Amino acid sequence: TAAQVAAALGMKLIVAGPGATEWADGYVKYPEGSASAPGLEYVGAVDAQTRSELMGGAAVTLVPTVYAEPFGGVAVESMMCGTPVVATDFGGFVETIEQGKTGFRCRYLGEFVDAIRKSPALDSEYIRKRAVENYSIQNVKRAYQRYFDRLTLLWNGGWNSLD
8 A cells, every 4th residue: 555655646665664574475575675666665674763763754654554553653653753644544543643633544545645745734843742742651651640540449439539
């Protein structure tokens, strides 16, 4: 899907990550630097610094997964760099991507192409600010602490608690 979208737009597509495993039918792990489609560059697994540079320097991070991502860490990392995300419209993305503000959620090729065309107009500072407010370690830590503190009500007043 990503290669189709990039080809439709005439854009370069950089693919980073460990790649497909050789044992999965129909999937072959690409050697680093190779490409499977025009304009596609596979850079392999990268360290955190390189990942931040790739995401921060990208026009958009494209995540057209067919897997129902329960959260979608790649999308959140991208948004923390201020880079909009264009992803599928299901799984965790419906909660992490604010449609038309931090990126776009899509269901077919034409929507992906249109979303990438619209992405440069999104406010990168807003994208980053929202991601940090919702997903930074400090803020997630506080949310978990509130949750666990509320669990203690089960052993005290429960629903009837006035604390």
